[in-house]
Amino acid sequence: MKNFLHTSAVLIFLLTACNLPSSPTVDTPVEPTSVPPTALPTNTAANPTPAPPTETSVPPTVTPTSTNTPIPVVESLDATVTADLLSCRYGPGAEYLYLYGLKKGANIQLIGRTDGNNWVMVKGKNLCWLNAKFVEIKGDPQTLRVTYPSEYRLPVSPYYTGPTVLSATRNPNNPNEVTVKWTDITLRAGDEEDENMFIYIIEVWRCEGSKTVFDPLASNYPEVTFIDEAGCDIPSHGRVFFQEKHGFAGPADIPWPED
Structure with missing residues (x-):
């Protein structure tokens, strides 16, 4: 396990379908937190439900909860x-498995x-996901239909079963700080996309400044801490994938802890 966590700038400690090619590209990494982060994949994954191209890890964009x-x-x-x-990745974030790359123009x-x-x-x-920061869009991307996660499924691994969440608690000294722990899973040799791949993807829809933020975190350890x-x-x-x-x-x- 790599002892490093990859996550977004807004997080406090966070640990943040075969043979896909090595990821090319413009990926803007999230600042790591105190929990060890992981790396991005590069191999072929099972065909997922809709997935769009390209990516770049960038601090999550805050979306108002009501309009x-x-x-x-x-x-x-x-x-x-x-x-x-x-x-272009299998999921909406720089930590997900890589599908293919798109050239400028x-x-x-x-x-x-x-x-x-x-x-x-x-x-x-093959549907895939990319970061809108690196494309010129003819129109307002906010007018696109929200398709994740309701209309898109990540490709399923035929070789592993998923983790079990053990606990989700708030820090008594800082109630906004949430720590989630789950069962550890051992990745077999040869099943990594590349040496930098994170083995856990933690998707959280958390509250920040009265707005809901979708934050896909990544870790190589069965634990992550973030602000809600x-x-x-x-x-x-939220939910946890292997x-x-x-x-x-x-x-x-994730059984969400009360405020």
């Missing part, structure tokens, strides 16, 4: 890649987004 004026929804938006080489069509960060889904034979404040209309929630080069095992839902 007075409904935003119109569009079926798709055209976009052009502006990065020299942009990663590539024209793509976006057909979905997450609600809480700036990753968008790319249309194609009070004051959001949408209840915070990741290997063929796909994802799980998820295990």
